[in-house]
Amino acid sequence: xxxxxxxxxxxxxxxxxxxxxxxxxxxxxxxxxxxxxxxxxxxxxxxxxxxxxxxxxxxxxxxxxxxxxxxxxxxxxxxxxxxxxxxxxxxxxxxxxxxxxxxxxxxxxxxxxxxxxxxxxxxxxxxxxxxxxxxxxxxxxxxxxxxxxxxxxxxxxxxxxxxxxxxxxxxxxxxxxxxxxxxxxxxxxxxxxxxxxxxxxxxxxxxxxxxxxxxxxxxxxxxxxxxxxxxxxxxxxxxxxxxxxxxxxxxxxxxxxxxxxxxxxxxxxxxxxxxxxxxxxxxxxxxxxxxxxxxxxxxxxxxxxxxxxxxxxxxxxxxxxxxxxxxxxxxxxxxxxxxxxxxxxxxxxxxxxxxxxxxxxxxxxxxxxxxxxxxxxxxxxxxxxxxxxxxxxxxxxxxxxxxxxxxxxxxxxxxxxxxxxxxxxxxxxx
Numbered sequence: 441x442x443x444x445x446x447x448x449x450x451x452x453x454x455x456x457x458x459x460x461x462x463x464x465x466x467x468x469x470x471x472x473x474x475x476x477x478x479x480x481x482x483x484x485x486x487x488x489x490x491x492x493x494x495x496x497x498x499x500x501x502x503x504x505x506x507x508x509x510x511x512x513x514x515x516x517x518x519x520x521x522x523x524x525x526x527x528x529x530x531x532x533x534x535x536x537x538x539x540x541x542x543x544x545x546x547x548x549x550x551x552x553x554x555x556x557x558x559x560x561x562x563x564x565x566x567x568x569x570x571x572x573x574x575x576x577x578x579x580x581x582x583x584x585x586x587x588x589x590x591x592x593x594x595x596x597x598x599x600x601x602x603x604x605x606x607x608x609x610x611x612x613x614x615x616x617x618x619x620x621x622x623x624x625x626x627x628x629x630x631x632x633x634x635x636x637x638x639x640x641x642x643x644x645x646x647x648x649x650x651x652x653x654x655x656x657x658x659x660x661x662x663x664x665x666x667x668x669x670x671x672x673x674x675x676x677x678x679x680x681x682x683x684x685x686x687x688x689x690x691x692x693x694x695x696x697x698x699x700x701x702x703x704x705x706x707x708x709x710x711x712x713x714x715x716x717x718x719x720x721x722x723x724x725x726x727x728x729x730x731x732x733x734x735x736x737x738x739x740x741x742x743x744x745x746x747x748x749x750x751x752x753x754x755x756x757x758x759x760x761x762x763x764x765x766x767x768x769x770x771x772x773x774x775x776x777x778x779x780x781x782x783x784x785x786x787x788x789x790x791x792x793x794x795x796x797x798x799x800x801x802x803x804x805x806x807x808x809x810x811x812x813x814x815x816x817x818x819x820x821x822x823x824x825x826x827x828x829x830x831x832x833x834x835x836x837x838x839x840x841x842x843x844x845x846x847x848x849x850x851x852x853x854x855x856x857x858x859x860x861x862x863x864x865x866x867x868x869x870x
Contacts, residue, residue: 445463445466445467446463447461447462447463448460448461448466448476449461450476450477450478452478452480452483453478453479453483454479454480454486455480455482455483457480457482459480461476461477464610464611464612465477467609467610468609468610471606471610472606514844517844517845518845520845521844521845521848524845524848528867529862530851530862530865530867531862531863531865531867532866532867533866533867533868534868535664535665535841535868535870536809536811536839536866536868538665538666538667538670538809538811539669539670539809540667540669540670541806541808541809542670542671542807542808542811543670543671543672543673543807543809543810543811543828543832544666544671544672544673545672545673545674545675545811545812545813545815545828546672546673546674546676546681546812546813546814546815547676547812547813547814547815547816548676548814548815548816549813549814549815549847549870550676550680550813550814551655551676551678551680551814552814553663553814553843554657554660554661554680554684555660556655556656556657556660556678556680557655558652558655558676558678560585560586560588561585563585563648563651564585566651566654567647570635570639571639571640571643571647573636573639574635574636574639574640574644575640577599577636578595578596578599578600578636578640579591579592579594579595579596580594580595580596580599581594589708589709589710589711589788589818589820590711590712590818590819590820591710592640592709592786593710593712593717593783593786593787594717595636595637595782595783595786597721597749597753597779598725598749600633600634600636600637600779601748601752601772601775601776601779602748602749603634603635603636604629604630604633604634604771604775604778605633605748605771605775606633607629607632608626608629608633608771611625611628611629613625613626613629613767614767615765615766615767616765616766616767616770617766621767626767626771626774627774629771630771630774630778633775634775634778634779637779637782640782641782641785641786644708645705645708648706648708649699649705649706652677652678652706653699657678657679657680657683657684658683660683661684662684662685664685664813666685666687668685668686668691669691670691671691671804671807672687672691672692672693673692673693673695673828674692674693674695675695675696675815676694676696677694677696677698677699677706679699679700693797693800695707695793695797696708696793707788707789707793708788709786709787709788710786710787710788710820711787711819711820711821711822711823712783712787712820714780714783714784717783718780718783725754726754730745730747730750731745731747731749731750731753731754732745732754733745733750733755744762745762746762746763746764748768748775751763751768752772752775752776753776788820790820790823790824791823793824794823794824794827797827801827801830801831802831804828804831804832805831805832806833807832807833807836808833808835808836808837809836809837809839810828810832810836810837810839811839812838812840812841813841813870814843815841816846816850817840817847817850817853817854818850822854822857822858825854825857826857826858829859829860835864836864837864837865837866838864838865838866839866839867839868840854840866840867840868841867841868841869841870842867842868842869842870843869843870848867851865851867
């Protein structure tokens with residue numbers, strides 16, 4: 441039977457005041473392999489403030505370095521793009537003529553071209569607290585903001601599960617057979633350890649909408665020659681077409697939501713196949729030494745693996761799992777369920793959006809020309825383009841605007857996805 445921990449009196453290393461280290465704190469520091477604190481909470485807070493200032497200085501330096509590196513990359517990309525354009529098989533031209541038989545599709549690049557700070561990097565700079573922490577700490581990519589929506593599919597399963605497991609120890613969750621077992625502590629530990637999931641699923645949409653609502657569209661000057669009676673499909677949330685170009689709202693389909701409509705949520709999320717993402721992660725990690733059935737301790741003795749990540753995802757036969765007790769089995773099962781539900785909860789509900797716009801897509805049968813401006817042609821939005829392609833005439837011409845090297849490189853994949861013939865595709869620089 442484990443000895444009951446008692447509060448410990450300690451003397452602060454900085455101010456010399458006496459402070460108490462409670463049993464729960466003792467268990468926590470032991471679980472993460474740290475020594476007990478040598479400073480009182482007041483001094484720890486002062487040090488935290490100092491560290492926060494130092495961290496902000498580091499962030500400012502990092503941002504400046506990042507901006508410099510981006511500019512250098514842009515210059516290199518431009519050289520590569522010019523070379524590719526000289527060798528291109530696509531029909532190249534200037535901005536196309538737009539009339540009443542034209543469908544104009546606009547993406548975020550359209551707003552950016554009008555100096556509206558609507559990139560996801562701008563969202564990053566305006567976002568603070570738990571939302572930013574959850575994204576940067578628990579999304580397993582080098583740069584979560586670069587391809588933001590797509591990257592939401594890459595939640596770090598291992599990190600989240602270990603966070604949940606740590607909370608179980610911190611909260612002292614007892615075995616279910618124990619008379620003092622608390623179901624509340626059991627589920628609270630899962631929720632507390634999995635805070636990043638709840639933050640991304642529930643708080644991110646709120647923070648995102650708050651930021652979108654803050655974007656200023658008024659006062660921008662038109663830079664494209666748009667025809668007011670053309671058809672417009674906007675993947676943006678802002679009313680730039682109406683405010684800057686005087687396009688009638690009835691001619692615009694805000695397919696992902698209009699920020700002025702408070703009753704309709706903005707459509708945000710990834711478009712990845714959750715099973716494919718899991719298979720990719722599993723293949724990447726299956727041969728790790730710490731995720732094998734047996735490990736070796738410091739004395740060289742072979743022991744059965746009780747790593748929660750191994751038990752949750754790599755154990756082939758649950759009966760042979762080194763669970764230690766039923767509570768561990770139930771806890772890991774609940775954690776895994778919460779983690780895997782995230783991938784559906786954070787996905788863009790594309791099929792629902794397409795179904796809701798079924799009549800709109802059918803109404804495009806007389807369109808003779810399609811023009812894309814500022815749209816990245818990302819995979820997440822391909823299903824929408826397929827619906828458009830299936831409903832327009834086979835002789836409809838496509839005019840694809842591109843801005844960067846990445847945009848240009850996506851065109852080939854886009855044409856392949858839609859089975860477009862190069863003779864019917866024209867490209868122009870925005």
